[in-house]
Amino acid sequence: MSDRLSDDEIDAELPDGWTRDGDEIVRTFEFDSYLEGVGFASGAGGLAEEAFHHPEMRIGWREVEVRLTTHDAGGITKKDLDLAARFNELAG
């Protein structure tokens, strides 16, 4: 099981565009169309399944809000940071 990261570790290693919200990290990805956001969410779901680590996603008008935390650890772990970085790559 992944260990929870310290505040300093989280702050130092948050991928671009992500912010901390309590025991979660969050980023709102913006798109030129609603369906582009839906496509991103679908791709992110595939990456999540691959990692067996699952975000909460809210699909809105030309945006997708993604939240990550490690439920098993009760906080933010390297799994969250690593998957966040992969979501950044997916978004381009």
Ligand SMILES: C[C@H](O)[C@H](O)[C@H]1CNC2=NC(N)=NC(=O)C2=N1
């Ligand atoms: C049993 C446990 O739910 C699984 O190991 C996985 C599934 N997906 C998960 N996703 C997230 N975000 N956190 C978890 O701790 C987690 N655990």
